[in-house]
Amino acid sequence: MKKPECSAQLAQLVENYRKDMAIFEDDSTQPATVADLSRLSTMTFYAISELAKIIEEALD
Numbered sequence: 001m002k003k004p005e006c007s008a009q010l011a012q013l014v015e016n017y018r019k020d021m022a023i024f025e026d027d028s029t030q031p032a033t034v035a036d037l038s039r040l041s042t043m044t045f046y047a048i049s050e051l052a053k054i055i056e057e058a059l060d
Helices: 003-021 034-059
Strands: none
Touching: 003 034
8 A cells, every 4th residue: 555545544544533532522521421431442443443454454
């Protein structure tokens, strides 16, 4: 994978994660629930998995 393509994929990954994080309000005073933490960990897992895929493809 060429550098511009890799950069574009990384930028898209960051943007998708930013959009996912928008479900959690910055100024919320409510405590996080187990469901909230589960949702966050799932989103993070998928983002890290996609990052690993991009890196693997870049190294091939």
